[in-house]
Amino acid sequence: MAEHRSGQWYSGTDRNAYIHRAWMRRGLSAHAFDGRPHIAIANTASDLTPCNAHLNEVAESVKQGVYEAGGIPLNLPVVSLGETLVRPTAMLWRNMAAMAIEEMLRANPIDGVVLLGGCDKTIPALLMAAASVDLPAVVIPGGPMLNGTFRGRTLGCGTDVWRLSEEVRAGTLSEAEFLQSESSMIRSRGHCNTMGTASTMGLLAEALGMVLPGLAGTPAADSRLLERSHETGRLAVEMVAARRTPSSLLTRGSFLNAIVALAAIGGSTNAVVHLLAIAGRIGVGLTQDDFDATGSGVPLLVDLQPSGRFLMEDFFRAGGLHAVLREVRDLLDPSALTVTGKPLVEHLGDGEIWDREVIRPRAEPLQTHAGIAVLHGNLAPDGAVIKPAAASPHLLHHRGRAVVFDSIEDMHARIDDPGLDVDADSVLVMRGCGPRGYPGMPEVANMPLPAKLLRQGVRDMVRICDGRMSGTAYGTVVLHVSPEAAAGGPLALVRTGDFVILDVAARRLDIDIPADELAARSPDEATVSAYAKPRRGWERLYVETVQQANTGADLDFLVGSSGDTVSRESH
Numbered sequence: 001m002a003e004h005r006s007g008q009w010y011s012g013t014d015r016n017a018y019i020h021r022a023w024m025r026r027g028l029s030a031h032a033f034d035g036r037p038h039i040a041i042a043n044t045a046s047d048l049t050p051c052n053a054h055l056n057e058v059a060e061s062v063k064q065g066v067y068e069a070g071g072i073p074l075n076l077p078v079v080s081l082g083e084t085l086v087r088p089t090a091m092l093w094r095n096m097a098a099m100a101i102e103e104m105l106r107a108n109p110i111d112g113v114v115l116l117g118g119c120d121k122t123i124p125a126l127l128m129a130a131a132s133v134d135l136p137a138v139v140i141p142g143g144p145m146l147n148g149t150f151r152g153r154t155l156g157c158g159t160d161v162w163r164l165s166e167e168v169r170a171g172t173l174s175e176a177e178f179l180q181s182e183s184s185m186i187r188s189r190g191h192c193n194t195m196g197t198a199s200t201m202g203l204l205a206e207a208l209g210m211v212l213p214g215l216a217g218t219p220a221a222d223s224r225l226l227e228r229s230h231e232t233g234r235l236a237v238e239m240v241a242a243r244r245t246p247s248s249l250l251t252r253g254s255f256l257n258a259i260v261a262l263a264a265i266g267g268s269t270n271a272v273v274h275l276l277a278i279a280g281r282i283g284v285g286l287t288q289d290d291f292d293a294t295g296s297g298v299p300l301l302v303d304l305q306p307s308g309r310f311l312m313e314d315f316f317r318a319g320g321l322h323a324v325l326r327e328v329r330d331l332l333d334p335s336a337l338t339v340t341g342k343p344l345v346e347h348l349g350d351g352e353i354w355d356r357e358v359i360r361p362r363a364e365p366l367q368t369h370a371g372i373a374v375l376h377g378n379l380a381p382d383g384a385v386i387k388p389a390a391a392s393p394h395l396l397h398h399r400g401r402a403v404v405f406d407s408i409e410d411m412h413a414r415i416d417d418p419g420l421d422v423d424a425d426s427v428l429v430m431r432g433c434g435p436r437g438y439p440g441m442p443e444v445a446n447m448p449l450p451a452k453l454l455r456q457g458v459r460d461m462v463r464i465c466d467g468r469m470s471g472t473a474y475g476t477v478v479l480h481v482s483p484e485a486a487a488g489g490p491l492a493l494v495r496t497g498d499f500v501i502l503d504v505a506a507r508r509l510d511i512d513i514p515a516d517e518l519a520a521r522s523p524d525e526a527t528v529s530a531y532a533k534p535r536r537g538w539e540r541l542y543v544e545t546v547q548q549a550n551t552g553a554d555l556d557f558l559v560g561s562s563g564d565t566v567s568r569e570s571h
Helices: 015-023 055-068 091-107 122-133 159-170 175-180 197-207 223-242 252-265 270-282 288-295 312-317 320-327 408-414 451-455 515-520 525-529 537-545
Strands: 038-043 072-077 112-117 137-141 148-150 153-155 373-377 380-386 397-405 427-430 462-465 499-503 508-511
Touching: 038 055, 038 091, 038 223, 055 072, 055 112, 055 223, 091 122, 091 270, 091 537, 112 122, 112 223, 122 137, 122 197, 122 270, 137 197, 137 223, 159 175, 159 451, 197 252, 197 270, 197 320, 252 270, 252 288, 252 320, 270 288, 288 373, 288 380, 397 408, 427 499, 462 499
Parallel strands: 038 072, 038 112, 112 137, 373 508, 397 427, 427 462
Antiparallel strands: 148 153, 373 380, 397 499, 499 508
């Protein structure tokens, strides 16, 4: 067994090898230590991560595949993050989860790992960890839930929460009707069925080459998920034999392929911070501007909420990711490999579009230029992002008077005040929501519109924030403003009444005041007092070491990798 990494624990006749084998002999027999690869199943299943609760069943299928291929499967529960439940925001814990998973993969006698994720932050955390350890690794996305319906109408998980809650505030939907829809929205196991962050990251993990081709996007309740999970277990054993590690798969071309896919599917803006963080772990030179340079000219081909009409079950039925990527094959790096050892483009031959309403052919896109746009200007020196596919076209070039909120609490306290000096042309600005200021960069950038404007029929306004927004959300929202206000960014200097200019075509975001006046300003006391000031624990470590959104919001000391070597024995 010495040829495998796990043999460093189990091979030999000395006391330490005896201890390692003996304590594992509760179900494992002698043949488990005769040279077979040990495959960890990094499992984010948790009852408190509802979208991942079915992953224990998926793990059983993986185990069968590992056994069948001659390996030894080992369940390894890891930190799980439930986007809808974890306070103050799941993003605060992404880096902690990645750090903990990395350490557990390195510390244990394993030769390869199958990564089970689904809910928003779990797949990014798993990939960040795997990149830093660089053992053979393959991802299984847990898949979206089935379509829900209410009174004959399809409900998009997440997106319709935002839509229906605004209708309640506008007085066009009763609270009772809103609450009745609650039990209809979540129809089955699985993560959000819109093109939110969970769906996006599952698909992009495959575009990166880290998923068994054809698996991503399979609905959680579909039996084919278990079939392909079984195949993935077999593949993990093969990957160990071939020494096929993340560093051999995740190249710059892989990340550019993911950016092309992100644009074509109309994916979540959260993918920007996650892909940047993963690239930072593997050592690939990826920048925020690459998302614009590579993705902005890519056509939007998928008609899915929040940018369109359909849901992930429809997307899978219509041909899924391979149908989309086949349409933009000429934009993909042909050398980028997958976990099979073959290039991604070689797996696209069977990618047919079966429903041209859900997935459009290249010649008939929903939008011709739909990728993430990266803005710069005196309000965002290090950049900000906007998703044009989810925005209102008439607001993509806009000059409006700022209405400023210093925190999410300040916004909630005043947004529906009848006396708030705001109109449809105003620009809502919220700060104190970045990685340091909140802390954790919450999904609050898609601020609710003032109730009095909703009653007037207004359904979108320009909104600017140093936080994030849910991938299921929509609107003309400028987010990830860097540097954030709490890191000394000029967002801290904006005052109510200043005019802000958004020009997406020119890639500009500016406050319309003279440079010398802006330089002479300092943040108000109320602005500074709203920033997080943690005393201890993870939050303090996070605030003191987190990087800005434009580089992925990882912790500065976690960027890069340490490999899989552990030099010291525990006994």
